[in-house]
Amino acid sequence: MRIKTVWFRKDGDxxxxxxxxxxIASILWRLSDAAVINLSKAEFDIITPQRGFGIMAELQAFMVHLCDRMLYDRVDEDQRVPMIQTLAKRLAxxxxxxxxxxxxxxxxPYQxxxxxxxxxxxxxxxxYDFIPEKPSYSVLTFLGNQIREIMGERDQSWVVDQIIEIETPEIVETIRKAIDGLLNQP
Incomplete structure (x- = not known):
């Protein structure tokens, strides 16, 4: 997925x-939307908008937490907390x-x-203890199990593998690139 990872700005801006x-909220929304589309293309039944939005919400909750961890050592606490709050509110x-x-x-009251x-x-x-750029298998399994609960019975046994092996590696790498670029830190 192509995303904007740098600001177009003048010196000092x-x-x-x-x-x-x-x-970042815009990027996370696009990533969660792409994941639902990928699940549908992989023949998982996303038969109702409610199921699709439920999957997106679970993915976004994971991604917000991932962003928080990625920002933890890079942004002062007085900036990080409002940034994560704003991110969650914007996604809502x-x-x-x-x-x-x-x-x-x-x-x-969806928000x-x-x-x-x-x-x-x-x-x-x-x-869970994990490095943000490399979430542990246990945390990815937790995410997969949350999505598993949303899926129909036919898809429940396979969706966790799809989330762990296919969807999250791209999500994690895209978020890392976005945060590196937007914070202007390699």
Whole structure:
């Protein structure tokens, strides 16, 4: 997937945490959307918008936590925390807007539900020890099992392998490149 990993700027022009978080949110949305498309092309049944959005939400929760870990030693705490909060809020807005557009349901607090799920998953991912650029098999299995629960019975036995072996390597590498580029650090 082609993504923007550098800012087009003049010398001395800096981007704030909010703007950086917005750019990262756009990348994470595209990555989760591409993963759902890949699952569909691999003949996994993504038969309802709810299933597709559920998979995207799980992937995004994982990616938000991954970004937090990648930023931990690279950005001051007073910048990192608001950046991750802005990232999650931006993803919640994008998710809600897309659900409204596709499903048309305006009566449910999707943003609040998404933020609560991201916080819950972040607490769960925090129990795993792993290097951000190389998530452990156990954390990827946890992600795969969360997606497994969303899938239909026919796909449950295979989707974990697809997530671990096919989807997450590209996700992790793309996020690493994006953060390196957007923070202007090799």
């Amino acid at each position: 800096t981007r704030g945490a909010e703007e950086t978080a917005g750019a 807005t994008i998710m809600e807007d897309n659900i409204h557009m596709v499903v048309g349901d305006h009566d449910y 609040a539900d998404f933020i609560a799920m991201v916080n819950r998953r972040s607490d769960e991912y925090a129990t």
